[in-house]
Amino acid sequence: MASDQQLLDYVLRLADSDLILAQRLGEWVGHGPVLEEDIALTNVGLDLLGQARLWFAYAGEVEGRQVGSSGAGRSEDEFAYMREGGGFRNLLLAEQPNGNYADTTARQFYFDVWHELLLRNLAVSRDRRIAEIAAKALKEVMYHAERSADWVIRLGDGTELSHTRMQSGIDDLWMYTGEMFAADDTDLALAAEGVAADVGALLPAWRDRVAAVLDLATLTMPSAAWMQRGGKQGVHSEHLGHLLAEMQSLQRAHPGAQW
């Protein structure tokens, strides 16, 4: 039987991938290639941030009901601002740097296709709260997935330069996609109870969708088999620390500061 600690870890994974990717997208504010895209990227980030808050609020409740806890779990802000890098459970893909616009587009595309499939499964979770948050988030993420696929096609089937850059982004980030489908004990224990999704089972649908879009985009699907792992267990790339330094600096200097 899955423990409350496993449920907490699982919900934090969902929250952290949303939060960290939202922070990355927020870095585009004022730097988008055109105004419309600047606004679009940050709106996607805003959706993800809102979803992260819903997951963090639930994580706090799960933590609060753990045996031996004082009854109150951490707040959304405590989760976001007061944990060290090793405490974060986000996918490695989410923390990868923005790079150029094609790199950001590739990262978003890989994530969105997976995210939509995941949320479809979580919307029928036996955990009522997970199901409610997932069904809410799914509507937003379906729109994200449509947008990022359109941009992969537009840039891939665009100019020689945009094609080259889009292919590079797709190739460079490929090694971070395997982790999305690699289940560990936490995933397996919760999936067995119908609480979490069986992430391994999402892979065929993800590959089909990615392959179909890359085909339309005249891009080549990467075939490398070796994949990076560790984000879900708190082992991150060097990029996360820099991201957190910026995101957390105000709360670290002035703990508990409020707007």
Added chain:
Amino acid sequence: MVSSASSAVADRPGVAAIWRALAAVPDPEIPVISVVDLGIIRGVEWRDEEWVISVTPTYSGCPATEVIAGDIGRALVAAGVARFRIETRLAPAWTTDWIAPDARQRLADYGIAPPGAGTVVSSQIGQTGQTSRIDISALHRYRSEAANVPCPRCNSTRTRQQSRYGSTPCKAQYRCDDCLEPFDYFKPH
């Protein structure tokens, strides 16, 4: 509905008065429609000696959500409601199909093309046995290029999308090819 509690607070406003007060709270970013028009007030009920106002968010990250909660609180206090709390209700998820029909015209008059009615099927709460489940089987993808969005200024349907996103999470940017004006489109969601 509230008879069991009515003797406890004889002079508290009734449910109709509360709905009237809520109907006067404008959306902070689109002031021509109220929070009731927007379809985000999902329930008003007397529970445990206080009024419980159930509000559902439009988009998860919409910054207006907290402003709306504050505005609702102030409106209720002004209407003489002493005891209430605002509860967030996530399911079923908000859909633009809940925007009131007459509010769609006010959106158009304000310069925002309203979402088509009935364009998006939301998730439903279904009953299976004793437990309720969220049914997303009817949820379908909204294809923006398939939409025929009339310009709110000149009614031309020769319009095109400039960006999937706009000035708020709920809108996309369009441009009219006849009057050449850019405009916001309230996305079906």
